[in-house]
Ligand SMILES: [Ca+2]
């Protein structure tokens with residue numbers, strides 16, 4: 001059977017929802033501020049894989065990063081005061097997506113429940129952009145409500161929770177109107193807050209830059225719970241990004257030590273330097289994203305993707321081969337599923353066409 005036939009079968013099947021084979025493997029994409037690059041690491045071992053984006057599209061001082069379901073990467077190019085868009089597989093630049101509207105030195109971004117893009121920077125307001133076109137919608141939060149919006153997350157309320165870097169608090173805003181709901185979290189030593197995320201226990205975890213810790217606040221009341229990651233634990237210094245990984249543990253980028261550290265997701269105890277200091281040329285990590293791992297398509301195991309790999313690739317797409325490692329290998333377009341949408345990328349890689 002030709003690969004063209006396979007593509008046709010699986011595109012139809014994918015539409016019906018049964019052909020795609022979901023994967024568990026993930027990678028980390030880490031923004032390396034000082035080198036202007038985005039680096040890819042194995043989500044299981046933390047080993048360096050490759051430079052995903054290297055200075056492409058005018059990327060300067062990369063900070064906030066999110067991946068969307070259509071496999072696009074949106075990255076804050078802080079020094080250019082723009083949000084740039086990239087192909088999640090090749091890392092190719094798709095140009096500047098958003099900018100203007102008063103956005104300066106953006107460091108944090110997230111898509112909202114309305115599908116629009118919310119970006120925080122060095123100013124006093126979170127700016128909203130059309131999530132499809134990137135056009136400026138306008139300031140979302142009231143003027144002066146924050147001083148450096150360097151962390152954003154939508155959460156219970158529904159509300160938008162914003163780290164206000166210069167005032168050492170987490171502010172809360174109505175997720176629909178942007179109206180201020182006041183200070184949500186403060187105290188416990190919170191100083192120069194950066195990334196924040198809601199954990200599996202429903203509480204809010206906030207990177208506290210100046211105290212080199214990750215503080216936990218009650219997810220409903222905002223009351224200080226504890227220093228979940230204690231000051232300097234595991235060498236933590238100037239934490240920026242905080243995310244719970246697929247293994248349930250907490251990952252924290254340690255900007256000053258150029259590493260990503262891992263902590264027990266229940267106790268907060270230091271586990272290891274998941275991404276070792278300087279690995280792959282990492283200098284000054286800021287935010288990071290956890291994304292589906294890319295398959296190599298190299299079923300023959302000869303270190304290259306070629307015609308010899310077609311039978312193995314077809315066997316996965318047709319469902320004859322359901323071995324997890326093979327399914328992961330077939331996801332060459334890195335969208336987390338092995339299906340007909342991988343055919344174009346597979347053929348491109350085989351022919352050496354980016
Ligand atoms: Ca091969």
Ligand SMILES: [Ca+2]
Pocket residue numbers: 330331332333334335336337338339341342
């Ligand atoms: Ca895929």
